[in-house]
Amino acid sequence: MKHYHLMGIGGISMSGLARILRKDGHIVSGCDSQLSDLTRALEREGIRVFQGHSPAHLEGVDVLVASTAIKDSEPELATAHTLGLPVWRRIQVVAEILRGGYSLGVTGSHGKTSTTSMLASIFIAAQTDPTVLLGAELGLIGGSAKVGQGPYRIAEVDESDPLFRFLELDVAVVTNLESDHVSPDGQARPNYHASFEALQDAVRSFAGRARHVVYNGEPGWRLLDGLTQGRPRSSFGLLQGDCHAARMALEPFGSHFELVWQGQTLGPVRLQVPGEHNIVNALAAAAAALVAGVPFEAIQQGLYQYTGASRRFEKVGELNGALIVDDYAHNATKLWALLRAAKNTGLRVRAVFQPHRYGRSEQEWPQYAQALEQADEALILDVYAAGETPLRLTSAQIAGRIVEHLRSSGRAAHYDSWDNILSYLRQTAAPGDLILTIGAGSVYRLGRLLAAHKEAV
Incomplete structure (x- = not known):
């Protein structure tokens, strides 16, 4: 002790x-x-x-x-x-906890929280009473952590912490990998790797220490094939891989598909969260569970009972008949996938986006703008600094460039203050609208203020 x-x-x-x-x-x-x-x-x-x-x-x-x-x-x-x-740093404590049982850890640039949450839901459905560590709250476990009595220990592993490379897991899941959390000036910082090569090397070490690796085998993530070699491994992907989907159908707020594992169709899966990206997350979780020996019936049940983690397409409430949804999407790929899923609802998408961190926003603002083209209207807030100071561009310059790009593409876009955007949405929210509050900073509060208002005054 x-x-x-x-x-x-x-x-x-x-x-x-x-x-x-x-x-x-x-x-x-x-x-x-x-x-x-x-x-x-x-x-x-x-x-x-x-x-x-x-x-x-x-x-x-x-x-x-x-x-x-x-x-x-x-x-x-x-x-x-x-x-x-x-x-000890946080990740070292996570390592200590994971050593206490059969360990499963999920890392990657996108989908970590959702995949880990789905994995937790599967193991709960299998009645294994797992211990769970998440980076967000999950209603199913009543918070961000679950203290279980069973042998399984499941954790979301943040790739922004360079020490994640030293974890030793029974099953390591790598969802994807981009140059997120990479320093724009080549200087390593607490939340940034010095280079994309340094981040790739950390993933290679993370995978190399695992007993079994589950990785994204889709063509768009081909670099993961090289980073995960040398260990027993299984791939997943939307249309290809050891674990993939067949007869897939998207619905406004969910999907269904047949799950294929190692060439055999195991049966139907239904999700209550929208978008192709969540099907991919479900396939990653299913593959890890199958490697660990979980029955398919528990995978079916666990994936169906998953209705989303906190700030992952979270339905916050309504205002004047408009649906208000909050999402953590804080980099360009997440933003693109979120807005693609939102458009599939058939509602008028009104996106309130708060860029997160100056280092990331200075690099990704053109990709933000391209992703936001999918929205019917984009409302841009100041950068949420998260303790950083501007390197070259100010909040107004970053927002201005996004707005200029969108307007040149014929999209409705505005940069304004928190109070003005809040007032504007209270006055204009209407049935058929989907108001999305998006970002890793404080923007979630805006959606909750709108929902608390219920009716415009």
Whole structure:
């Protein structure tokens, strides 16, 4: 038994780690700059939480846990180094938890949360009582983490943390790979790899340490074939791979298809989440479950009972007959897939997009603009900085370029303030509209404010 102290314990991921460490019999405490409903819930479960950061919190602690975003110069962290106290980053705790059972981890540039959530739903349907770690809340498990009594441990693995390369898993899933979380100036940072080559090397290491690799075998992700060689492996893909779909049909808010595994049609699968990208996510989850020996009937049930994780095409409510949906899509590929699925609903798509991080937005704004061409109307907010400062372009310049591109393509597009966009949508929301709030920052609040309004005043 160890005493783990978690800095930033009020975060969605760290709070989940705290619960699982306590379930595994350890003493757990933590601190955060602000207390919240989440930290109060942890205290009710016997986890002591301090407000603020102080070296005094380290008394009796065996391991200090901090996210990669916390600098070594922070006094609590610096004192731990001075005392010779082990300092672990979040991913190292994830590794410790996964070592406690049969482990399945999902990484990639897109689809991590949805694929991991689907995988959790499958193992719950199989009555295995898994332990689960997610980067978002999932209604099925009542939060971002589930403390299970069974042997299976399932985790979403964030590829932005370079330390993910050292995880050792029974089944490693790689959904896809793009140059997201890659530094625009070649300098490695806590949430950026120095180069795309460095990110690829980390994925190669991640796959090379697994007992079995499940990877995306679609032609668009051909580089994964080279990165996953040398280990037992299985591929998945929409139309090809060891696990693929046949007789696929898209519906406005879901889909159905036949699941094919190693040349054999196992049976029908129905999803309650929209878009081809979610079929691919389901195939990845199904392949990993089949490798682990889960019966197909549990895969059918688990995929059907999955209705989405928090901020993944999440239906927030309505305003004047308009449907309000929130989604985390924060890079160009995610944005494209989301808007493609949204158009398939047959509703008028009104997209409120908040670019996320300056480094990413400066690189991807042309792709954002192309993806947003699928919307009937695009409303652009300022960049959500996430602690970054502009490198070359300001928020207004990034938004202005997106709007200029869209208007030149004949699309309705506007850059405006939060308050003005909120007021505009309250006045114009109407039946037949699908209002999408999109981004990894604070934009989710706007959708909830609209839904709370219910009727324009």
